[in-house]
Amino acid sequence: MDPLSCGWDTARFLIFSGNVFAPLIYYSHLGPLLVSALIGIVVLINDPRALVNRALFVLTAAFSVWVYFDLVLWASEKSEYIMFFWSAMLPIELLIYAICWYLIVLLARQGKGPASREWLIAGATFVPVFLFAHTSLNLLGYDLTDCDREAIEGPLWQYVYLVELLFIAWIVGIATKGYRQISEPRVRNQLLLISSGIVAFLFAFSAGNILISYFLEVDWSYEQYKLFGMPILVAFITYSAIRFKTFNLKVITSQALVVAVSVLVFSLLFLRTIENVRIIAVLTVGFVAILGYILIKNVKKEIEQRELIEKQEKELEVVNKQQENLLHFISHEVKGYLTESQAGFASIVEGDFGAVPDKVMEMSKSALASVRRGVRTVMEILDSSNLKKGTVSYKKQTFDLKETVLRMVEHLKRGAEEKHLALNVSIGDGNYTMEGDEEKIRQHVVRNLVDNAIKYTPHGTVKISLTHSPSTNLGAQKSIRFSVQDSGVGITDEDKIKLFTEGGHGKDSIKTNVHSTGYGLFIAKQIVEAHGGTIRAESDGAGRGSRFIVEFPNK
Amino acid sequence: MHHPSHISQKFLVELFAIAFLACLLLVWYTTIVKKDYFLFTDPETVPAPTDFLAPILGFSENTDQE
Numbered sequence: 001m002d003p004l005s006c007g008w009d010t011a012r013f014l015i016f017s018g019n020v021f022a023p024l025i026y027y028s029h030l031g032p033l034l035v036s037a038l039i040g041i042v043v044l045i046n047d048p049r050a051l052v053n054r055a056l057f058v059l060t061a062a063f064s065v066w067v068y069f070d071l072v073l074w075a076s077e078k079s080e081y082i083m084f085f086w087s088a089m090l091p092i093e094l095l096i097y098a099i100c101w102y103l104i105v106l107l108a109r110q111g112k113g114p115a116s117r118e119w120l121i122a123g124a125t126f127v128p129v130f131l132f133a134h135t136s137l138n139l140l141g142y143d144l145t146d147c148d149r150e151a152i153e154g155p156l157w158q159y160v161y162l163v164e165l166l167f168i169a170w171i172v173g174i175a176t177k178g179y180r181q182i183s184e185p186r187v188r189n190q191l192l193l194i195s196s197g198i199v200a201f202l203f204a205f206s207a208g209n210i211l212i213s214y215f216l217e218v219d220w221s222y223e224q225y226k227l228f229g230m231p232i233l234v235a236f237i238t239y240s241a242i243r244f245k246t247f248n249l250k251v252i253t254s255q256a257l258v259v260a261v262s263v264l265v266f267s268l269l270f271l272r273t274i275e276n277v278r279i280i281a282v283l284t285v286g287f288v289a290i291l292g293y294i295l296i297k298n299v300k301k302e303i304e305q306r307e308l309i310e311k312q313e314k315e316l317e318v319v320n321k322q323q324e325n326l327l328h329f330i331s332h333e334v335k336g337y338l339t340e341s342q343a344g345f346a347s348i349v350e351g352d353f354g355a356v357p358d359k360v361m362e363m364s365k366s367a368l369a370s371v372r373r374g375v376r377t378v379m380e381i382l383d384s385s386n387l388k389k390g391t392v393s394y395k396k397q398t399f400d401l402k403e404t405v406l407r408m409v410e411h412l413k414r415g416a417e418e419k420h421l422a423l424n425v426s427i428g429d430g431n432y433t434m435e436g437d438e439e440k441i442r443q444h445v446v447r448n449l450v451d452n453a454i455k456y457t458p459h460g461t462v463k464i465s466l467t468h469s470p471s472t473n474l475g476a477q478k479s480i481r482f483s484v485q486d487s488g489v490g491i492t493d494e495d496k497i498k499l500f501t502e503g504g505h506g507k508d509s510i511k512t513n514v515h516s517t518g519y520g521l522f523i524a525k526q527i528v529e530a531h532g533g534t535i536r537a538e539s540d541g542a543g544r545g546s547r548f549i550v551e552f553p554n555k
Numbered sequence: 556m557h558h559p560s561h562i563s564q565k566f567l568v569e570l571f572a573i574a575f576l577a578c579l580l581l582v583w584y585t586t587i588v589k590k591d592y593f594l595f596t597d598p599e600t601v602p603a604p605t606d607f608l609a610p611i612l613g614f615s616e617n618t619d620q621e
Contacts, residue, residue, distance in 0.1 A: 084586040134581040141593030
């Protein structure tokens with residue numbers, strides 16, 4: 001018989017031809033193929049190192065290849081192609097069962113793979129297939145009588161059908177044992193879900209084979225129904241991924257899966273009206289409805305949690321505000337007491353009470369220093385609180401920053417001398433007049449930076465410089481640059497991040513300066529920025545000194 | 556802790572993959588390259604599909620046309 005006389009179409013890409021008798025074949029094949037390939041890729045991308053994810057990827061890949069090969073059998077007109085793809089499906093089909101078995105072993109034994117003996121038994125089932133797949137034990141030959149265009153299956157197929165049933169039984173056994181042994185309900189339910197999905201999938205597959213061989217008189221058109229086990233498995237896997245995070249999938253991935261399934265349903269619209277398609281449509285819609293329900297349930301839960309967080313956030317804001325007010329009140333009160341004490345001790349030291357014994361004088365001087373430090377600390381906290389509240393007013397005046405710097409350096413010189421630090425001041429030529437609140441800049445910026453440099457430099461030098469910078473930071477206008485460089489403890493990259501934040505201490509700064517409140521640089525930054533300037537810190541790291549640069553717009 | 560079965564498992568998986576590919580290659584060579592299969596064009600010579608599984612599963616043979 002001449003094959004040409006049968007009038008077969010030539011298949012494009014091996015799978016598209018008029019030889020496929022109904023578009024249902026494409027739906028039953030391409031649907032599960034796309035869904036399984038998609039889920040396999042998504043799962044692998046999410047966590048390529050997890051064994052369960054890898055196993056699921058190989059399973060979906062093998063299934064996709066099998067489905068593609070099966071489609072070739074429907075579409076191809078060439079006997080050699082049908083013989084090759086039909087023969088090759090034998091080891092691939094067995095592989096699908098073996099991977100399902102491996103996946104269940106991993107889940108039932110919580111990540112532990114099969115024992116060596118189990119590996120050998122599973123591997124041994126493949127030996128006859130590997131040895132005889134290319135012989136007539138696999139396919140007896142190609143039937144062209146009456147233009148039949150199909151292969152005749154040999155005993156090796158019967159052997160594989162039997163092994164498949166044994167694999168299903170083995171899987172059920174392992175899953176049942178695992179279910180009994182696992183005590184954690186979450187892991188148990190996850191195992192129950194995935195193993196039910198896998199058994200349903202494999203059962204649909206094997207039932208298809210056996211029904212066709214023994215009840216349906218080798219009518220391969222029924223074969224397409226066995227593929228619908230895969231969407232069932234996908235449904236179970238998706239549920240498990242959402243509910244138990246089995247494959248470490250993110251919520252968004254689960255949503256993507258639902259979209260993919262919906263697209264499949266949509267594709268039904270393009271099929272011709274066939275009774276079978278309606279049945280499949282109903283099944284698929286049911287499947288999507290279940291997925292949708294699960295998803296909506298999860299989204300609802302998420303919204304509830306978000307609402308709770310928002311409520312707690314509001315409560316926290318109120319508590320924060322109350323605490324801030326309390327802190328403000330306490331600081332204000334303490335400041336009053338301290339200022340009073342300061343005045344008292346100052347009067348003694350300045351001789352308002354006449355000559356006092358040496359011991360009293362000594363104690364008064366020390367107490368005055370402490371009280372002053374206390375006042376400064378309280379002031380810093382109060383200022384920071386006011387800056388945050390926005391209740392700080394600035395006096396706008398024109399002043400010479402050069403004078404301010406020189407005055408402050410003169411004032412702090414003693415501290416540097418006591419520590420034997422070299423205090424170098426360099427002031428470039430030109431005009432340094434600027435507009436702003438002189439007192440705040442002096443106290444909180446110049447004083448703070450120079451004082452810090454002295455405090456955090458155990459030995460070496462502190463360089464203070466005032467120059468005009470051609471910097472573009474503040475636009476085309478020339479700016480005044482005030483910088484303080486020291487050879488002190490330096491700043492680590494970790495500390496740089498919180499340097500200008502409220503209460504932001506350096507990790508080790510407290511060791512060098514026990515009185516640090518952590519508010520100084522926060523206040524300096526607020527004040528510099530209120531004047532349209534910038535402040536930044538540079539350091540090569542711990543122990544390598546630091547440099548603070550402030551830039552103000554020139555008047 | 557060193558676990559010797561891990562190495563042997565990896566080796567077995569690799570061996571399996573090689574055997575699998577070799578099997579497919581052999582099938583490809585016999586069918587597509589050599590076209591070494593029986594092409595039935597006469598209905599008289601077409602054998603009935605094998606089903607030694609039928610008695611095991613308890614099904615009656617139904618593929619025999621007789």
